[in-house]
Amino acid sequence: MKKLIFTLSLLAVIISLNAQNFFREEFSRDKKYVIMVNPTAGNIGVVKFLLDKGILDVDLQKFEFVGVYHSSQEYNFTQAADYIEENGLTAFHLHEVKGVLNESAVYRENPCTDDFRKIFSHSVGIIFFGGQDIPPALYGEENWYSETTDPGRHYFEVSFLFHLLGSTRNASFKPLLEENPDYMVTGFCLGLQSMNVAAGGTLIQDIPAQVYNSFTPETTVLIERNNLHRNYWQNIRDDADFMGINMHPIKFTEDKFFGSTVKVSGKMKPVVYSSHHQAIGDVAPVFRVTARSYDGKIIEGIAHKRYPNVFSVQFHPEVSALYEDRALVKFAPDDKPATLHSMLDKNSMIFHLKYWGHISDVINRGSRQ
Numbered sequence: 125m126k127k128l129i130f131t132l133s134l135l136a137v138i139i140s141l142n143a144q145n146f147f148r149e150e151f152s153r154d155k156k157y158v159i160m161v162n163p164t165a166g167n168i169g170v171v172k173f174l175l176d177k178g179i180l181d182v183d184l185q186k187f188e189f190v191g192v193y194h195s196s197q198e199y200n201f202t203q204a205a206d207y208i209e210e211n212g213l214t215a216f217h218l219h220e221v222k223g224v225l226n227e228s229a230v231y232r233e234n235p236c237t238d239d240f241r242k243i244f245s246h247s248v249g250i251i252f253f254g255g256q257d258i259p260p261a262l263y264g265e266e267n268w269y270s271e272t273t274d275p276g277r278h279y280f281e282v283s284f285l286f287h288l289l290g291s292t293r294n295a296s297f298k299p300l301l302e303e304n305p306d307y308m309v310t311g312f313c314l315g316l317q318s319m320n321v322a323a324g325g326t327l328i329q330d331i332p333a334q335v336y337n338s339f340t341p342e343t344t345v346l347i348e349r350n351n352l353h354r355n356y357w358q359n360i361r362d363d364a365d366f367m368g369i370n371m372h373p374i375k376f377t378e379d380k381f382f383g384s385t386v387k388v389s390g391k392m393k394p395v396v397y398s399s400h401h402q403a404i405g406d407v408a409p410v411f412r413v414t415a416r417s418y419d420g421k422i423i424e425g426i427a428h429k430r431y432p433n434v435f436s437v438q439f440h441p442e443v444s445a446l447y448e449d450r451a452l453v454k455f456a457p458d459d460k461p462a463t464l465h466s467m468l469d470k471n472s473m474i475f476h477l478k479y480w481g482h483i484s485d486v487i488n489r490g491s492r493q
Contacts, residue, residue, distance in 0.1 A: 144205060146190050146217040147242050156187045158487055159243060159250035161281055163191020164199055165207035167253050168216055173444040179477065181484040188215040192243055194236070195222045196276030219243070221280065227261055230283040231293045240287040244300045248490025249308025249433070250288070252281060252315030254440060257402060260329060263321045269330035270402070278318070285309070285322035289434065292324030292409060301431050308433040308486045313400050316426060316436035323408035328422075330401050332356075335421050345456075350418040353398040353438075355455055367453035369399040371467045374415050374424045374439070381414040381427045381435065386482045394475035395468055396424070396439035397446060403438060433486045441476050 160167060171189060174180035193201055201218060208216045223235025243250075257270040258278045272278065288309055290299030301307050311319055317327055332338040336347050341359035344352070350372045358366045373393040376382045383390040404423040407413060415425035415437070428434035445451070445464040452461035468476070 144201065144218040144220045146219040147239075147246060148219075153246075156490065157190050157247040158182070158187055159247045160189055160191045161250060161252045161284065162193055162197075162199070162255065162277060163201070163204050163216075163218060164253075165203045167191075168204055168207055168213070170442050170444060171251075172211070172213065172216075173447075174442065174480065177447060179447060179480045181481065182487050184215040187248075187487065188217065190217045190219055190243075190247070192219045192221060194225065194276055194280035195220055196225065197280070198274040198276070225276070225279045225283060227259065227275075227279065230262060230279055231286050231291055232297070234283060236280065236283060237287065240284055241300065244288065244304075244307070247307075249310070249487055250284075252285070252309075252311030252318055252436075253442075254313035254315065254399070256314070257329075258282065258314070258317060258321055258327065260327070263326045265326065265329070267329075269333060281318050282322045285319055289319070289323050289410065289428070289431075291322055301434070304491075305431050306433055306490070307431070308483075308490060309428075309431070309436075310434070310483060311436045312440050312442055313398075313438060316438050317402060317404065319434075319436050320404050320408050320411065320426065323410050325408035325411070326405040328403045328405045331403055331422065332401070335403075348419070349455065351421070353400050353403070353417075353422065357456055361457060363454075363457065365452065365454050365461050367455060367464070369397055369440075370455060371395050371397060371464065373418050375418060375420070376415050376425075377413050379412050379414045379427065381412070381425070385427075386478050388475050388478050389471075392471050392475060393418070394472040396437075396441070396472075397443050397464065398439050400438065433490075437479075441479050446476060 191204060205218055221236050221239040225234055225236055256273045259272045259275050260267045260270050262282055288300050290297055328334050331353055332344040338344045338347060341356040344356040352370045355366060355368055355370055358368055373395050375393055376390050382388055410429055411426040412429055413423050414427050417424055424438045426436055446468060449463040449465045452463060454461045
């Protein structure tokens with residue numbers, strides 16, 4: 125009996141390992157794959173919600189999603205595997221990338237390069253999600269205000285983006301997108317910042333300190349609310365109703381991305397969900413700026429000058445609470461609690477749905493090499 129239990133346990137481990145090495149074991153050359161980088165259970169749940177609601181309009185008979193991560197990351201990705209299994213998500217898979225990856229290896233071929241190429245060649249696009257601060261050394265600065273909790277994740281994601289897009293940090297490297305210029309690369313919040321850093325740009329390490337000369341929560345909450353990118357009231361008072369984020373409007377630039385490509389009015393000032401204290405500093409030369417904050421001081425969107433389906437935003441259009449009523453929250457002590465969904469006016473909701481409509485269209489048109 126003990127031998128049987130051991131055998132079954134060993135089999136379960138083997139199955140689990142195979143499930144997390146998808147592009148080495150299980151992928152079908154007849155399927156089209158969309159890559160999710162940092163596939164936590166939460167991020168998989170977000171994509172599931174968007175698919176279930178038709179917000180991300182992708183046919184799962186034709187497309188499947190593969191979550192990709194590096195073996196050095198702090199997150200326990202067995203939680204993601206369990207989530208996939210418990211929810212019967214047959215169109216979701218995991219792929220672990222191994223190989224030593226450190227700061228000095230990010231902007232060159234490295235032990236992850238073969239995996240990057242394989243993942244790219246068998247997929248139509250890739251999504252980068254939000255997260256904590258990038259190590260400033262990756263964009264040539266000392267650490268003044270950054271809080272990096274998982275450097276392995278950043279080495280992996282920035283290096284992957286370097287392989288995809290190329291960089292002024294290593295101009296002789298031929299980016300993978302030269303082989304498939306219509307490949308989609310998009311991201312939210314950290315995804316935008318990683319994209320800019322990988323291509324040769326820098327970051328503002330702390331918006332209140334470096335943009336508004338504010339060094340305490342007490343002075344930061346005095347900044348006009350539309351220009352705040354997270355909620356600093358939570359650092360001053362203890363109130364369970366405080367949301368950690370801010371809902372604020374953005375403005376489109378004269379760039380045609382949102383008007384002609386996403387097809388929303390260029391005069392629209394949609395309200396978005398923000399939760400960040402860092403932002404793009406110097407823009408990498410390959411990017412156009414597509415949107416800015418209400419006062420124009422923070423970059424809210426970028427798009428590639430050469431590759432038509434490389435674009436990203438600083439805010440979070442993926443958050444499920446934007447699309448249906450969830451918990452009641454508030455920003456400031458005197459605010460009346462409300463749902464995030466109710467904080468979006470009609471035009472803001474149209475904007476979010478159009479943005480996901482554009483992502484859906486790009487995926488549905490996508491082709492592998």
